[in-house]
Amino acid sequence: MVRKESLAALLDEGRRKIQVTDEELAEAKRRRRLLAASARRAFPGSTTYFNGSVAHGDANTPLTDVDLGVVLASKAAAPYGPGRTSALPLMEIVRDAIRDDLNGEFPKLTIEVIGRRRAVLVRFGDPVTPGQSDFTADVMTAIPHPSGRGLYIPNTKIAAGWDRADPITHTRMVLQAIDDTDVVFARAVRLLKHWNGTHSKPMCSWNIKALCLDCLDCLDEPMPLINALQIFFTYAADEIGKGPTPDPAGVAGPIPLNMPRVEVHKRLCTARKNIDLAIAHEKAGRPLLAQHALHQVLLELVPDADCTAEEADRLARTIRSGGASTSGLGLVSGLAAQTRPRAWGD
Template structure:
């Protein structure tokens, strides 16, 4: 392991979920799931998303799960039944969950998200107050996966969140660990942008597809970024690995997504190529994780600004200017009062 791995580990220490909020997210989801099992026609509940896949980053947001209903108890519900939409059944489930959860969390409230009831708890831990999203799901009659709600449109959509968890947590212990770390790093990279380019699910699919046994964290991250960039450049779709949902969508235009991926892949490639030079690795990775790493090279903007703030004369070389080196005297800007005033 070289400097690239060590610096990526340093980033991980900044982005990994804090223990107490993460534990609260698990406890809250467990409470909501156990309560939902009393709902009429309940077949089972499940955990999904970042919590089940161990890929949460700081801050901890929502714990995802689902309640699978028996279609025989609700013959009118869903595309395989009488076509009834999910709005009413979601409201009924909320009516059960809200009062029960308030017995443990007095400030809890039950509203709805896109997929079903959303529980808020009003009891922060470490400045975070994890929520729970519970999908109301139906078994499908003649196809794999589940029908899950789209409450924005009051319709049902095909998905297989249980299968996703099995796939994304598959493989040997080493591969699982590397994949989880890569997903967390990808999430942190993606969230640096004011408009993220990719959903967490998209990043997780790529990490599952492109990470291979024997890869270290740095190589795996570089491989995922490089192969994802090639796919986006080619115009080929990223398909649902469970074979149930529609193709995974980008959140930004294709050219923007491609540029971000290629830039990040180039930064990782440069870091790995100079793995024995810590400053070179920092400089390369600062182009990827720019909110987590400062570029130590004298040519960086941050270094130039820092140099300008130092007392005493500066050299043109310190500012990265060409030509013969010369001293530049510092001056006090007009109208700026002295320190201590």
């Protein structure tokens, strides 16, 4: 007998498959604490902050990296910034402190500064997730912005040497959204990052979260994950169609895409179409067609379904009712021959 599952069950199973384990998370946070302690030792009076997927509560397995920053005290930061000294001396100082503090526990530790755009890259030489090649950390050396809003963070690829950003506010906004949506925000982001990773990575993870902050954190009550995905793809396709995503904190510039905007828009529209199909098929009592449509969005996470019989029945009912055989809810292409359709549009 063919197993038929609801979209809610499929998504719940899927997000559990990719959710980071407690063991991975605990070890990643321990190493992050070690790095933060080294950074504060390197710069007396400084503060540290955490950002990225571990800090945002949306990390997937395998867990391969962690992000954090150190903010110099105002007096220590005075010689640095646009038009003054670059971040390179700060990056070298924190590199040396981390090496002194962690080399004993991690004998394969390597730390890169030269060629790094924004952060010191720490390679532990020891993975957090079994089977992975390594675990890394980006350690940012930042200084307060004179306005009091946000920070100056390194950018070694531009003449000024620094960019304005506000990663601390970003993390606060994400954590608030998780609380406001009863964790739906984090679970949706996990699934969306999987979609992104299996469709040529058209967007960075922060762009996904920034769009989610606009469309998921303004609802009155928690929602099913399938509806959260539908809202995201509808909103994201419309917004990316208009232009780049602005910084939610209103400090940094627009968030860049990983490929031409027309290509990103195409992938978002295709995902929106398949999510709409999945919901409509489920409402019409066609769970296998619904699963097949959802599979197109979450490749490798939601298994495909052989829904030939359901499609034949749908077509027969359409013909008997006098409608065109392709009217209404069209089937995702390729079912009759059981060929795999393209995952992201024509």
